[in-house]
Amino acid sequence: xxxxxxxxxxxxxxxxxxxxxxxxxxxxxxxxxxxxxxxxxxxxxxxxxxxxxxxxxxxxxxxxxxxxxxxxxxxxxxxxxxxxxxxxxxxxxxxxxxxxxxxxxxxxxxxxxxxxxxxxxxxxxxxxxxxxxxxxxxxxxxxxxxxxxxxxxxxxxxxxxxxxxxxxxxxxxxxxxxxxxxxxxxxxxxxxxxxxxxxxxxxxxxxxxxxxxxxxxxxxxxxxxxxxxxxxxxxxxxxxxxxxxxxxxxxxxxxxxxxxxxxxxxxxxxxxxxxxxxxxxxxxxxxxxxxxxxxxxxxxxxxxxxxxxxxxxxxxxxxxxxxxxxxxxxxx
Numbered sequence: 001x002x003x004x005x006x007x008x009x010x011x012x013x014x015x016x017x018x019x020x021x022x023x024x025x026x027x028x029x030x031x032x033x034x035x036x037x038x039x040x041x042x043x044x045x046x047x048x049x050x051x052x053x054x055x056x057x058x059x060x061x062x063x064x065x066x067x068x069x070x071x072x073x074x075x076x077x078x079x080x081x082x083x084x085x086x087x088x089x090x091x092x093x094x095x096x097x098x099x100x101x102x103x104x105x106x107x108x109x110x111x112x113x114x115x116x117x118x119x120x121x122x123x124x125x126x127x128x129x130x131x132x133x134x135x136x137x138x139x140x141x142x143x144x145x146x147x148x149x150x151x152x153x154x155x156x157x158x159x160x161x162x163x164x165x166x167x168x169x170x171x172x173x174x175x176x177x178x179x180x181x182x183x184x185x186x187x188x189x190x191x192x193x194x195x196x197x198x199x200x201x202x203x204x205x206x207x208x209x210x211x212x213x214x215x216x217x218x219x220x221x222x223x224x225x226x227x228x229x230x231x232x233x234x235x236x237x238x239x240x241x242x243x244x245x246x247x248x249x250x251x252x253x254x255x256x257x258x259x260x261x262x263x264x265x266x267x268x269x270x271x272x273x274x275x276x277x278x279x280x281x282x283x284x285x286x287x288x289x290x291x292x293x294x295x296x297x298x299x300x301x302x303x304x305x306x307x308x309x310x311x312x313x314x315x316x317x318x319x320x321x322x323x324x325x326x327x328x329x330x331x332x
Contacts (some may be wrong), residue, residue, distance in 0.1 A: 006330035009119040010127045010292030012112070012198070013133040013175050018208060025143050025153075027324035028316070032144075035070065035319070045072040045327060047103040052078045052085060052094075052118075059317050060129045060137070060275060064106055067322035076102070085114075095121035104329060107131075125328040127321075138272050140176040140320035142229075144314045149228055149268050154180040154209070158197060158227040158262075161218075161253040162297055163191045163246065166230045167270060170197060177212055178205035184213040186221030188249045206329040216250060218259065225263040229270045230255045230297045247291055255280070255298040260307055269298070269308045275301040 003023040013021060018128040031041055051064055061077065068075045086092045091114055098105050099122035107115045108129035116211050128136055164185040175192055176183035183201070185193060191213050192198075201212050215221040222228060230253075233246040260267060276284050276296040277302050288294055295303075302308065 001285065003058050003327075005327040008328050009125055009127060010117060010324050010328060011115055012128065013136045013178060014169065015257050016178075018178050018180070020099065021140070021143070021175070022153075024140055024327060025147060026319065027327060028140060028144050029147070030281065031322050031326070032199075032316070032319040040155040041322075041326070042070065042072040042328065044068075044326075047071075048074040048076070048101070049104040049325070050076045050078060050098050050102040051106045051129075052083055052098075052108070053081050054083075054085070054107075054307060055130065056080070057108060057130070059228070060106075060108055061135075061329055063317040064129070067318050068090055069184060069327060071322065073103075073324065073325075077118040079321050085141075091117045091209070092121045094118070095126075096123070099123040104226065104302065104325060106175045127324060127328070130167060133167055133170055133275070134174075135171045135272070137317065137321050137324065138168070139171050141313055141316040142172070142270060142272075143175065143179070144316045144320055145309055146227060147266075148312065148316075149309055152267070155182070156226045157182040157184070157224065157264075158229060159184040159186050160229045160231075161185065161186045161255055161259070162230045162233055163223075164193045164214075165191055169193050172229065173197065173201045173212060177201035177210050178208060180205075180208035182211045184215060184221050184225070185216055186218060187253050189214075190215055190249060217263060222262045225267055227268055227270055228255055228259060228263050232276060233273055233297055243287070243290070247293065247296065250297070251293075254296070255302050257299070257301055260302055260305070267303055267307060269310070270313055271298060271303070271308075271310045273310060273314055275303060275310070290316045 065075050095118045104125045106127045106129045112131045112133040115128045158176055164187050173183050205211050233250050277298050277300045279285050279288055
């Protein structure tokens with residue numbers, strides 16, 4: 001049966017079937033191939049989109065803007081100071097205003113309930129560029145990258161190391177369990193994902209042939225993994241006080257050469273970026289001065305190694321976001 005996503009919102013991959021997710025990956029691979037060959041996909045000149053960013057981002061903004069420009073769309077970027085959403089104007093009112101002017105709306109910010117309310121009232125497709133709970137556009141980029149480097153998605157063993165309670169841990173668990181992959185959260189028990197979401201994903205895994213594992217043991221959690229994945233230990237907007245706690249509890253789960261050597265010979269390293277792997281950032285220097293660590297969630301040795309595919313992953317944000325916009329706006 002043909003997949004038709006026209007008019008759909010893209011809020012969380014819980015809302016999509018494995019077939020629909022695979023369709024988006026295949027569409028992204030096709031538009032990526034066309035871009036590399038110089039074949040234009042630009043028949044969206046009559047479309048305009050709004051990018052609402054309550055949290056700033058390099059990759060998400062650039063991916064949406066370049067994808068939209070490639071397709072011939074107009075783009076309006078609203079930064080944290082450029083919108084009154086939830087401050088002087090309700091989310092519902094903002095959605096109804098933007099929905100009258102734009103063909104699609106991207107939101108990147110805080111609670112999942114915000115993007116869901118935007119979608120309820122906008123009347124046009126709404127795309128989740130990141131909330132506290134989910135990061136679905138990143139997941140599509142990750143799957144495309146895995147497919148490119150490993151030649152498959154189903155059956156892949158992916159281990160996520162770090163704080164698995166929020167958007168990245170949640171989203172990886174959802175997409176892996178949906179797509180017949182074997183997901184492991186390897187971290188301190190304090191940072192395991194929500195039990196209710198784990199139960200939901202166990203249900204997905206039962207249908208797809210995948211699995212969900214939670215472990216505190218690095219040796220067993222990373223053994224023969226095809227993908228080792230991590231993210232920053234402290235998210236944007238969190239107070240400085242949490243740094244000491246996270247570094248103390250998550251240091252055993254740093255991705256280093258020993259971890260990669262324990263994974264499969266063909267294993268790849270993934271990270272949604274930005275990463276604290278050296279002292280070339282202001283925060284990296286501050287962490288070194290306070291805690292004496294020249295790398296946090298991943299060592300520079302691994303980040304710069306041949307197993308690291310993080311920049312392929314970053315590029316694929318653009319191609320997969322283009323696929324999401326094409327599919328939900330129609331005229332693919």
